Amino acid sequence: MAAPNGLQGPHEPLSPSSSSSSSAMMNGQLDFARSLADSSTPRLTGGLSATRPAPAPAAPAPAPASVADPPTAPIASTSKNPPTPPSLRQEDPLAVLLTTLSADDGESILSIAVEEARDDARDQLGHRFGTTSTSTSAGTGKRQAGRVYGGSQGGNIHVWDLATLSLRSRLTGHEGAVLALQLVPERDWLISASGDGTIRVWHTPTLSLVYLIHPPHDNTGDILSLAWIPFSMLAQGDPARNKNGNHHATAPPRIENRKPAGRLFAGCQDTSIQWIDLPPPFQLATEEEPYATNNTTGRMSPASAGSPHSPPIFKTPSRFFDSLTEADRAKSRVGVSSSSPSGRHSLSTSTVPTLTPSSPVGSLPKASPDSVGLTAEQEQTTTTTTMRKLEPHTVELQFDADCIAPFAHHGYVYCLTLAKSNERTVLVSGSGDENINLWQPGLDDLALLATLESEYDAVLAFAARDNTLFAGHQGGVIKVWDLDSLTCVRILRPHNHDILALSVLSSSLFSSAANGTVQRWDLRTFRLGGEWLAHDNIVLASDIWDVRDDDVTSPLSPLDRGFQGELFHTLAKLVSYRTIADSEHREECRQGALYLKRVLREMGAETNLLPGAPGKNPVVLATFRANAPPKPATTPRRKRVLYYGHYDVVSATASERWDHDPWKMSGQNGWLYGRGVTDNKGPILAIAAAASGLRRRQELEVDLVMAIEGEEETGSAGFQEAIKRNRDVIGDIDVILVSNSYWIGEDWPCLTFGLRGVIHATLRVQSSRENLHSGIWGGATAEPLTDLVRILASLTAPDGTVQIPGFLSDVRRLTAAERKLYETIVQRCQGGDTLKKLTSGSTISDPLQSLITRWRQPALSVHKVEVVGPAQKSLIPSAASAAVSIRIVPDQSLTDIISKFKAHLTAAFATLRTENKLTVEITQTADWWLGDLESPFVSAMAKCISAQWHLDPLFIREGGSVPSLPFLEQEFGAHAVHFPIGTSSDNAHLPNERIRVLNLEHGQTIVSKWLTRIAEI
Template sequence: MNQNFTSPIIPHPSLSRELQSESGNPVLVHSLHEAKSSVLSLAATDEYIFSGNQNEEISVWNKTTFQLKCTLRGHTGSVLDLEYAPDKNWLFSSSGDSTIRVWSTETLEPLYLIDPYLETGAGDLFSLTWSSTLQTIYVGCQNTSLQWFSFKGAPPPTLSSNPTCSTPSSSPPTISPSVSRKAHKFFDSYPQYERRAADIHANNGVQSGSRTPRIPGRGSPDSTGSVIPHPKEFVAIPPENVIDSAHYGYIYCMTYLREGDKTGVQIATGSGDETVKVWSCKPDNLVPELVHEFSFSHGAVLALVAKGDTIYAGCQDGYVKVLDLETKTLVRTIIVQEGVDILAMSRLGSDLYTCSANGWIKRWSSAFDCTASWKAHDGISLSSLVTKRSSGEFCLVTGGNDDHINVWDVKPPKVRVRPTEDEEENKCAHSCIGTGTFHDTMIYALSKFITIPSISSDPAHREDCRQSAIWLRKCLGQLGAHTHLLPTGEGNNPIVLATFKGSINEKPKRRILFYGHYDVISAPFTPSNNANQNTSPASPTAPFDMPTTSAATPALSTSSGGWTSDAFTLTGRNGYLYGRGATDNKGPIIAVACAAADLLSRRALEVDLVFLVEGEEEFGSTGFEDSVEKHKDLIGDIDAILVSNSTWIGDDRPCITYGLRGVIRCGLQIVGPHPDLHSGVEGGAVAEPMMDMVKLLATLTEGDRTVRIPGFYDAVRPQTDKEKESYKLLSEVTQRPASLLSSRWREPSLTVHNVEISGPKNATVIPACVKAQISIRIVPDQDLDTIVKALQEYLQSSFDSQDSPNSLKFQVEHTADWWLGDLEDHWFKSLESAVQEEWGVAPLQIREGGSIPSVPYLEKVFKCHALHLPMGQSSDQAHLPDERISLVNLQKGKAVVERFLVKVAQEV
């Protein structure tokens, strides 16, 4: 197939708009230098910035002067996490040496040393979080355990009156004679021959390089000869304060979520097992109870940050998962940079800062747009925090493996004006109306989707179709769906399966399947006579202006039969979006997806919406049925099927489609016993296959287009009085005869599509082989198999009556059954109501003369009803040059779906 364009590069899958600019990036305020050490963790008080490094130390920086105050020593492994407890003025540090140390943020002296259960068997202690309500520190361990230690009833440390720092000039802390600690089975053991149990008074002569004996109140010299003061108290996590195998991977990160008077507190943990778990810890029972588990397929969860009921999970492959605690749903995915680990995250107001393994930091708005992006470190960005400077201004502090801690000037985002009570009530009353944010996302996503020439009928575009499926899967995933690609057999395009999961609660949820297709037909580009008009096309990647004309604005003239603009660049003109697939079927797919995402963001999605989007609909849906059968369990139970793959009967009145004709597409071939012959030599002497084909095709219909196949009309459902009234109304609306509408929608038909011949196709050749393609459109209650059999028998009988020496071959190339919806069904009633509320007028009930093979098939497989919501107008030029969809129709189509999903959820 000849295509006059070059296949474009597959667009970047991110739906986040790039709104950053050089002037909008944060300014570097100051840079702090660590001596040849990666900065793994950060914490801050009003006075200090604390940085934990790979050199086993914690540096203390003055927030005002940015000078190094001192260095806290004691760990014998990398300092992996720091947690500040403002209510206690304590700093917790966890390390690769399998200990947690507690420091005073006022005197900077060590207070406690906490051994995890199993001590070194717990491995690296990656993460910490403090609960002031429970006075408890929670620890995430390398051995996959979740441990905690409560300071209620713990021995209080004896504080010295003067600040102490572990530097060469520091003096040893005051020794408390009443200190007690747990005996270490190795360091506090007696010689084996003494057969005595270990106790804290034992001295077995520890060798150099071994773990330092923990003797309270004494100092140990470091490599420089400085005395490192020991903690005042040594405590251990008891075995009952441990959840073994809390995850099936290292617990890399942890964050405090929220607390309540009766429910206690909640924490979240992220792990290498690609999950985030939410735990509830009650005051009367500190044992964390698993509340919910979020599972992903985007690598280990390396960073967590929370705000209110929202959790942000940074993953190993460059994705951020946005999770809602109240509904227990995934509401959005942000693609930061694919394949580049997200190692740290911080929040300031509604802004999210992500730190990646390539040294870059990006800022994301509440609308998930990228508003800043800059290279923060010459290496890996490992840690971050947002804190206030002494001036009251906010700063973002980041640490990297380039030996630097960088301080960036950042500002909180502008607070949106709180809506008035009337506006709030109006919002509640019309909770299905979409937001401008998702309108922008919808157009931005569609502009990318259109650029992929996913032409299923052309083998040259097979890879474009596959890339279209991959892109769509990532698109739906970012909008909050759980996604899969389903194979349909070798050489066929995959199916995109995506599920938007509704709120998890005690109420049963309905599951609705949305069927669509991402493939399109070809679009040869031949500029039209209007190609040079001053129509000012909008940028395909920028939000489009709303139309200034009515939805019925006629299409631009395409008298030359070509496109006014590039078919695979979404172009906005006069309130319409032009591009192949805009109305059939990429526009409706994106609109329905954004409707689900909008409801998710408002915690209003109370149903599961399952997307099943194929890539072969325009080419026979090859492999679709087999794949659905194979993966039926993965798709799950379905209560109703929603389709949006057609147009209105006109341009001004919304419609609901309740019927489709079926189709039987056949190939005929008549072959003679001779090769191609010269008509001047053999004309009149042989039975010509072309003459046989012409006679055979002529026997199929009468002069009034009545099909002559015996019994063809026997099963056709008679027209009811209600239908007659409906056609009369539609005739008045469309200014078309009711009989014409009836013949197009509810009466069967036969069409001859083409005739092809062998040979050089000139006027002197008698072709040896002639092929023809015919199709039959069937209606209720015609049986597909019965009609196929009757057609074959009739063709063979007609051909035999010609007594020709040539031979006839008959092949069924494609079939699809008819479909008729139930207008009295509550699903249709809900959809009608949603359309009327959004458009302010009752929708017209129409049928379609075309066929969608998968609709009746899906009804049979899932044993439920289907309903069809057309979004486009009759003038949208589907399958023709200058295909388009109205901005108004796209936006209102999205809003109708939102209303519909809310309505059917309330009917449970």
């Protein structure tokens, strides 16, 4: 919010309402997160990016310039760092980008808060799939995932789920930028402060508004900072000092023995600090707060079924901080309601609570907003059109005029935090006046204890560790204060850019600056441990969460963090290998296979490479042997599962318009992007991690053999021979597991029970003459391209029906039971985008018939036509060729269809008056596959899917082919279970290939449960 005529407060380096971005950081074993924006553009997409820090270098960098070098204050005990993960950014060994979380309103993120993981029962707002929980380790129970809250410049609060790394909801209501966020975990509160001068308190399990707090007058300006102090930490005040100019009495009346949860402090643009007790005393005297936390069941009352939206507040412009424009005047006259989830605008139906004049100080009801410059008639209109109607559980409050330190500083109060000083809890405030004030928050007053003066510029950021305070200043200075002795013990100067965010983890301090860099300081030596460019521009906020010490005695393995932990780095490294099955990438394929072999061995498998065909890629064979104690009820022989996958990928080039480097995995909004993440490297690691987790806990009751080839995308050359040669090593197999297909949408988990087979053929028509000129020979010679077009046209009728005699004679008839499966798919997809996608691009408008045609009917396609020599408009080519594929279905025979195909082409070519020659080459074949839906292994998988997703899976077929699947069933005499992990939008084989982190995590858990369940079959 700008001052009149562009004036700014003392030493104000930035206008908060125009700041470009905020940043979140996760450190420790799990994650390190940040936000991303570029202030060079007028409207920015705010976001969060997650990175992972590597250990500090063994040899620290030289100490930065400092003023004096007194003994350092003790910080906290050192935590061990994990081994350095493979970095995706060679120039940045300190951090690896995990994901970017993007806001959906096109605005910059200015503030963030991170809510730690909690128990399932406390969250009553499940997402689309019925739960947001994630397993702490596969098969060991669930914990409710935490969230990231990001306040945007547009007044919205975005809610991201840490388990899925995806946007969950958006809270609306603020009419100004959300400049500060504060979590109160013990009350399930999120508190937001805004440039509209209001504070909102949200109930985090339901994302509903609980309190709406107004300033005491219209000159408060922006609320820039927040701090929460539990009531038990407030010191007893001295009533005799209440009249002191630096003492500000509140003296709220006490009601029996019931006390507020705590006190909220707000740092304001008008240089004041204001405070209020929550829940307010009048509420304590009458009833529980709208969302009481003493309900152990976590259930809400019927009135609390809230919305993540709250009514907007139409702020009366400040006479000092705001210049009133005609747009502002119109806004104060005409109310605009908040958006409902459907996108329509509506007001809620309840009224503002009416409080008596005897309401306790610090919690007075807010009067109706003043009408600025309106006539009596206009004021009457305003009263009618802008009346705020809050939800039944919302209480509207106002700061009391006596609960203010009016001139806490001589500049904007940018930051507030809690710290310790001589065993006392103190409130610390930083300002544009360059000073730091220490306050004693008493039960009845707020007392100024000390002022820490500085010759440096504005204080913009705080971080505290017990009695040590870190203060980030404008101009790139970090001052380290001992709050017991009130002395500066160190001055760090990493650069000349404003320090806008500070975060402390154990013996490390992370500082974020206006130039987009993040520095890591070793607090044992105060040396700079490293620096990296985290953002393109300003970083405004940081936070640390989900931190665990990497103690060797911890039962949690790095793999327990799933694809936000070591599996992320493993998959990123695997993606970096360009395992394209061609001669150019043969060595890189070999290196990729060796890396995969090493990873699987480290996960607990016995591994080796099986040579394939000469000049082809090897097969990686890995065996996770059962190690769980045998159960009395189980059979003497352990069951043995064969998993089939492939590590080779299709090519990816810059000309395909990737948004990211296809060989450097990146994350965005809960998705991982990179060539091979879904086809098939991600599923490989998910399934290996499932077996590894069970084995690590000595709970693996079956053997899992993984056969992972490197030639699947080019026809699986040498795979069958390698399997047959090593049949004894692989052993007898009870069931085959495959994960090489996709859901039909993004919302419904699936089980694939059928694939079409394929015949790839090349037709070539050759002339005995060289290329001819059409102006000389046109009409007087048999043209190969014309002959080719004619025989291609004979393959299908105008309506697309294949005209090969006997082509449909062996197609299995559709049963009523199978038709029921397709009808269930169409029924469940009603009302969503998935149903539209079923017929998108199809000439068949009926979704049911479209599925039947695509999945269980044979088809013939012409893929390309080529000519010999240059494609000139006057040239008659001497030869022409075409690539054709035929998709076959049960119960068609490969040999029979090939024979009929060749016979038809020969007959059609014989009808032509031509001297040219026709050759037909079958380049690749794969038989169809149909699963057994009555198999107990399929039933077990369906139950595991239902338990994890809280949705029964859809049973689907696919029109594509997996050449090795029918072979494996025949070779081992075992049925296969085809379990797709990815979704229909994963873009396999296409630019921007991706897979959702949630699907990988759930896929790992499902396979873990399935391996346990099938041991009892």
